[in-house]
Amino acid sequence: MAYEFANCLIDPEKHLFVCDGLPVHLEPQVFDLLLSLVGQKGRLVTKDDLVKTVWHGLSVSDATISARINAARKAVGDTGRAQAIIKTVHGRGFQLNVEVRAATAAAQTLDLAHSDTQNIKFTRSSLGARIAFSKSGNGPPLVRVAHWLSHLELDWHSPVWRPLIETLDGKNTLYRYDQRGTGLSSRDLEGADIDAFADDLKAVADANNLNRFPIFAASQAVPVAIRFAQKYPERVSGLVLYGGYVKGRALREAAQGDIDEETILGLIRAGWGKADSPFVNAFSTLFMPDATPAQLASFVKMQTETISPENAARLRQIIDRFDVSEVLVSIRAPTLVIHAISDAMQPVEQGRILASEIEGARYVSLESRNHVPLPQEKTWTTMMHEVRFFLDSLQL
Known part of the structure; x- marks a missing residue:
């Protein structure tokens, strides 16, 4: 209310x-x-x-x-x-x-009319996928790569994502998009792999005439951003990688606290989008255990509006098989790696591998257990300061 x-x-x-x-x-x-x-x-x-x-x-x-x-x-x-x-x-x-x-x-x-200033448009990616993207803010360009569960319209008013959007577009022109299979983009995941998701990023950059730009990527968007940077190094001026991974959970050896693929898929199939389901509460808690009731409610609504249970399970199977371990040494863009120490979705060891294998990468760990960054956390200020300092340094 x-x-x-x-x-x-x-x-x-x-x-x-x-x-x-x-x-x-x-x-x-x-x-x-x-x-x-x-x-x-x-x-x-x-x-x-x-x-x-x-x-x-x-x-x-x-x-x-x-x-x-x-x-x-x-x-x-x-x-x-x-x-x-x-x-x-x-x-x-x-x-x-x-x-x-x-x-x-x-x-x-x-x-709402006063605050709703994003501009949503559409472009085409590989395999005919329709990709919805938005533009907000003013300043040098910054592209936020699409990640698990996004919806351009819902994110704009989300108590989870709106604070991040406001921070990123406060001094930059921010370009966001819904990846194929989710949000306002095509829901078809046929033939989708990491290269298809990298194509989605390229399609958005091309549609906005972005020749060279920094990237903000979180979670599954991290390997997509790395793949893009490997394929098009001349277009990437910097990488901010939060809560990411090198190998998906289906390919890597389980680390302490790592959750197996079948557990994740079981929670999705049992409780997707059901606000009163103990399964959806368990699933949501994996992503953000310290979320407020309003943030959890927003997360549940995002599920039903963004993707079907079947496609959600399919998408998780796809992204849990991403592997960029062989290309990290080729990345030359300035890179900032941020990871929550007690992240239950992507173990901190994955962030440390990213930082150690990408030449010159700066690594920042957060005393947090939330995979999704929450604005009420003490670590929020630290994270935003590091991101802002890094982006500003690219302009020098």
Whole structure:
């Protein structure tokens, strides 16, 4: 449910905050703090309450809380002196000073129109596959390679993916696309292999006249990006590789914590897209064990809207057989490898192999267990800083 207060609207499902009719970017902790205040509708929210809901029980200083409160005040047009909207109750906590009400349908439609600025088009790839792609932001080009479960329209309002999109297109023109078999692209996976997925990336680059560009790739998109960089080295100026792998789970020796292919396929076939299924909860938890209820609900909705259970199982069988182990030594593009240490979907050893075999690659490990990066994690800031620094360095 979206809420209105003063001249603002906040929508947790879309991770959207609007003030004076215009969307405003909020850091994840500031968004969650403001949502906590709104949810109490004028009742007192103690510092302990904020630590529990915003920082998930982690130890934080009063200075950190004060900094986030100040950022929230700035976002709503308030100040610490005026406290017209966010009031400090000294020694106890904080509360909203204004009425909170459920947002009207008209208000939500208006605000969505303001924030919906991506431009979706289509192109053709190999074997006649129709590939949907989008463009957002301004600045030097950056291509985000399609990965497991994407949908250009749903991602745009997802509490999981929207923060990442906003970070990537904050200083770049971001090009995203749905890989064949998913989202708005052709659902046919006939003949699909790693070269076909690399063709999809090339088709999007060609359609946008991108001759040379950096790539952001996560999970299964990592071997696709590597394959593309091997085939077209002159077109890749840099690689950001998050949570990726060298060999798919069907080909590699099982590492500690690695999950076998049959377990994954069994969870897909038993509970795909069923919000009340224990199988889908188990499956979702593998990807993001620290997700909020809203993020998990978004993940389940993505399943039903993106791909059928049969195609989901087929796609996993395809990507679990990707193997770029023989081509890593040929990659010469500047490369940043990031991996969560306790990733259950792709073991950290795979990230270390990537970084050790690609010449000159920089490696960053995250103290996290989430395969999907979540904006409420402490490691989110570290990851985004590393990505931004790397992309900026390519412009020097």
